[in-house]
Amino acid sequence: QNNEIRKSAMDSTSSSNNPVTQQPSTSQLLNLSERIDLNFLFRSSVEYPRGSSDQGAVKMNEARIELTGDIIQDLSFRIRYRLNRSFAPNSLDNAPSAVDHANITYRFGNEKKWHLTAGKQAANVGSWEFDTNPTFEYQYTDFVNKQLNLFLLAMEIGYQVTPNHSFQLQVHNTYNQDFNTVFNSTGYARNGLRPSKTPLGLYVSWQGNLLDKKWQTFYSYNIAQFAKGKTDHGVAIGNKLVLDRFNAYLDLQSAYMSVDYPNIGSPAVNNYLAPFPIFAPTFLQDINYKTAVLRVDYEFVPKWFITAKGFYETASLRKNSEIGDDFRENIGYWAGLEFKPVGSQDMRLFANYFYNTSRYHNAVANTNPNQKLHLFAVGVLYFVNVF
Amino acid sequence: QNNEIRKSAMDSTSSSNNPVTQQPSTSQLLNLSERIDLNFLFRSSVEYPRGSSDQGAVKMNEARIELTGDIIQDLSFRIRYRLNRSFAPNSLDNAPSAVDHANITYRFGNEKKWHLTAGKQAANVGSWEFDTNPTFEYQYTDFVNKQLNLFLLAMEIGYQVTPNHSFQLQVHNTYNQDFNTVFNSTGYARNGLRPSKTPLGLYVSWQGNLLDKKWQTFYSYNIAQFAKGKTDHGVAIGNKLVLDRFNAYLDLQSAYMSVDYPNIGSPAVNNYLAPFPIFAPTFLQDINYKTAVLRVDYEFVPKWFITAKGFYETASLRKNSEIGDDFRENIGYWAGLEFKPVGSQDMRLFANYFYNTSRYHNAVANTNPNQKLHLFAVGVLYFVNVF
Amino acid sequence: QNNEIRKSAMDSTSSSNNPVTQQPSTSQLLNLSERIDLNFLFRSSVEYPRGSSDQGAVKMNEARIELTGDIIQDLSFRIRYRLNRSFAPNSLDNAPSAVDHANITYRFGNEKKWHLTAGKQAANVGSWEFDTNPTFEYQYTDFVNKQLNLFLLAMEIGYQVTPNHSFQLQVHNTYNQDFNTVFNSTGYARNGLRPSKTPLGLYVSWQGNLLDKKWQTFYSYNIAQFAKGKTDHGVAIGNKLVLDRFNAYLDLQSAYMSVDYPNIGSPAVNNYLAPFPIFAPTFLQDINYKTAVLRVDYEFVPKWFITAKGFYETASLRKNSEIGDDFRENIGYWAGLEFKPVGSQDMRLFANYFYNTSRYHNAVANTNPNQKLHLFAVGVLYFVNVF
Numbered sequence A, B, C: 001q002n003n004e005i006r007k008s009a010m011d012s013t014s015s016s017n018n019p020v021t022q023q024p025s026t027s028q029l030l031n032l033s034e035r036i037d038l039n040f041l042f043r044s045s046v047e048y049p050r051g052s053s054d055q056g057a058v059k060m061n062e063a064r065i066e067l068t069g070d071i072i073q074d075l076s077f078r079i080r081y082r083l084n085r086s087f088a089p090n091s092l093d094n095a096p097s098a099v100d101h102a103n104i105t106y107r108f109g110n111e112k113k114w115h116l117t118a119g120k121q122a123a124n125v126g127s128w129e130f131d132t133n134p135t136f137e138y139q140y141t142d143f144v145n146k147q148l149n150l151f152l153l154a155m156e157i158g159y160q161v162t163p164n165h166s167f168q169l170q171v172h173n174t175y176n177q178d179f180n181t182v183f184n185s186t187g188y189a190r191n192g193l194r195p196s197k198t199p200l201g202l203y204v205s206w207q208g209n210l211l212d213k214k215w216q217t218f219y220s221y222n223i224a225q226f227a228k229g230k231t232d233h234g235v236a237i238g239n240k241l242v243l244d245r246f247n248a249y250l251d252l253q254s255a256y257m258s259v260d261y262p263n264i265g266s267p268a269v270n271n272y273l274a275p276f277p278i279f280a281p282t283f284l285q286d287i288n289y290k291t292a293v294l295r296v297d298y299e300f301v302p303k304w305f306i307t308a309k310g311f312y313e314t315a316s317l318r319k320n321s322e323i324g325d326d327f328r329e330n331i332g333y334w335a336g337l338e339f340k341p342v343g344s345q346d347m348r349l350f351a352n353y354f355y356n357t358s359r360y361h362n363a364v365a366n367t368n369p370n371q372k373l374h375l376f377a378v379g380v381l382y383f384v385n386v387f
Helices: A003-008 A026-030 A142-147 A179-186 A266-273 B003-008 B026-030 B142-147 B179-186 B266-273 C003-008 C026-030 C142-147 C179-186 C266-273
Strands: A036-050 A057-072 A075-082 A099-108 A114-122 A151-162 A165-173 A200-210 A215-225 A231-242 A246-259 A285-301 A304-317 A324-339 A347-360 A371-385 B036-050 B057-072 B075-082 B099-108 B114-122 B151-162 B165-173 B200-210 B215-225 B231-242 B246-259 B285-301 B304-317 B324-339 B347-360 B371-385 C036-050 C057-072 C075-082 C099-108 C114-122 C151-162 C165-173 C200-210 C215-225 C231-242 C246-259 C285-301 C304-317 C324-339 C347-360 C371-385
Touching (some): A036 B099, A057 B114, A057 B151, A114 C057, A151 C036, B057 C114, B057 C151, C057 C371, C142 C304
Antiparallel strands (some): A114 A151, A246 A285, A304 A324, B036 B057, B057 B075, B200 B215, B285 B304, B324 B347, C036 C371, C200 C215, C246 C285, C304 C324
């Protein structure tokens, strides 16, 4: 940088009050691409839906840019954003939906075993499905797609107990929009609910490697509040098996939502109650969600992979015996083939078939027809490590 | 990257299921700026319109960021986006208007003469006007500005026949919005039109170098569908002359649109038909568009350039003899001066004058007054190759 | 870059008409991180508001990306944008609110003492408060937050008289939206105001270093027009004291607004006039704004800082004796503690308390209750120099 000029063209980053430019040493410079990673996450496919009125099209399934790195041993940062989401800020956290990560990590303490991560980050939930890079995860459960608040403002404290075991505490915003925005966007009645003054939550999680890293665990418990006096709980148990040419994960979760902000089960019950007098649509209260999801990947000959995934999800309203257990089921599976022509690069040509159905039972069955989607896709994915 | 820490702060890109980080070798590292290009496309000018009610202003004409490069010999990527467009995704392709390019190219076959490009990319249309970097192209024809779907999701297969001749096939989305969005945004009547299940198109193109690269050709044919059973055709013939201090291109195009989605000629006819009973505004059917555009650039003394451009475009509705041939003409030209003070850098100070008029003839002449624009601009452009 | 391939995959940046890629030399390459800076501006905190109905939350206070550098000795560029603002363009300048800087600087003349900066840039206003990098400035006056048009399209000419003194002339757009958009977004009556054909302004500014750089001055005068025949004037006097472990700035400003487009004082007067017959809300005319702001920073023990800021602002309507002088006061202060654990890096852990009140006097006092905000924040900031 030509400092003479920066001085003469002084503006809002040139204040000498807060000297902001640190010159990296020559050795740091030579290690640029070891210290810093710039990634481009890409997936595009031709999608043909069947059994729906959607038009077939070439889709940009994934396009995200990631910049991450270690500035010095104690400090690192991570930025990742999608190229296909608005950057307008959400009402509660002042961060946009486009940004997945915008955070820094400070490592401290004995042998730097502690870390603090502040800023927008991934929810520390025990889900290998969510943990997988989105480049490679073609379709998601409702648990990841709708139920979780995936990327949120938080402060995380972590401790590495041994090389194979770590624990984290993550204090986070429950939602990214404020209470009024959430209600106004659905038009739902509030039924006496009021905003919590501290709409925060806490993830407690454990990540472990067992059996020589063949079995990897990611378990979490979450407690959160959004409406005053209404508390949500969730448990997620993620297990991964990593062998030479075979990988699999099995994630199980169960959540109690005091108020159904994800709005997965509420529409069906609102449809059912609509004909009743003096009824106004609203978020259900005291709903239970459960998910089981299994994915397997197998390299059956070099460079060729079979991938398959299946999931089963339920919504239950136990306090109402008419609606009751499993009033909504969400079932999906895919099977696909991948070809990875260049050994050193994570570029794959793929073809797969996805089937998804939502079914309604008990009292809500008559007013809510089952939903079906067949989707056939052929395309390309590539996790590009630019440097 | 500090892998110990990435492990302890595990999140959605750290899965060992899909190892995603490839460490470049030292030799790759030293070649970073040979492998990768980071560009900033910039043009800003003070614009004074005359003959209109617009306010004069300093404009940000162009601000785009481009990141492109070869990861290995077989694989390259390209990202380019505008800093002044929304990143909200379009309804059909899930990609935003801000993104011009988000694609990867895989080269394969004997001597790597074949390539596959997937993702958002430029339409492979035989137009040197569109092919010119937008940093340098001050004003466009309606052909480029409105008629073409410039940047679209596609899968392209190309073959390099000889060093001087190549052919491409590009399967692409016809439009980036879905059928219903296109009609809803205009409020036009559908007149029985229904969405195609496969609203795709195909470009077939040839690029050639003749006469020791002095004459460069870019010819294309396009066939596409958007409404069911309605097929569009277009031919574009681009010719470029490249001499020492003189360049010119002459592009000719003719297109038959079964439905006038670009909505260039329809407003005039809708205005004309408005007084008729039982008339609802709609997209015209069976419209023909033609364009001729010539640009010349001449370095008359070292570092000083004269640039001039002229275009003539017509819209015709032959099946209706009252409206008929050339019912709309769009005529424009500019003349300007450029000064390039630093030989090694594509930075130019410029001044130019642009005149544009749209004229209406035949039956629609009375209801559609001619439009005129005079624009005087003084400014700076710079194609910055950061590294 | 593999030029063979770029040729075969020709598209809109590959035209040989305008050869756009300059290969840096090996020596330039080795100096990449000396020539180019990539920065990530970050601040996040847990904020608890008191005395308001707002919800507490973890906030993304700042997230901006900056890329800036010298391409050659004569030419540099600067891009900075926020990750939490929309990229949709404004109506007058075609640039989005998300972009702070998108400009180039060309240095010329004897010893390169002259420069021209074109594009979106910071207003050259004599305000050390605004000049401070936003990473480090927790809360702002209404002067910076609302009254100024901070980032605008402009052409700036500067001259470095001596190493310690420089002068700048900056011709700029008065506002980023056009006249009609400004009125339509408020719904205010125009009261006969018409758009200026040249809604431009001019900053004249001096930056100086005195007393061995211990005293730094930034003085500016501004004249601007937006409505036809209505001219605004402003003077800003910024003084900064830079000692070893103590910094302070004192900024004073006074502005006469022929029309109150910033809309700071107008709502109070509109509330007051609302009951009168035949009244329509509008922008006040002939309003005066004054601001005094003082910030001090003191490193009281190594790595620990005390920071405090106070400001006092008034709005006056002198032509109306009932509303009169100082009819609105805006008063604020904060006090905070910062800890900077890593000497070489501008990362700080902070806690602070901010109080802000707006009070109304004279005729408008009864219809405008005083506003109060208490805000307690604990968080992290980091100006990351990636390379």
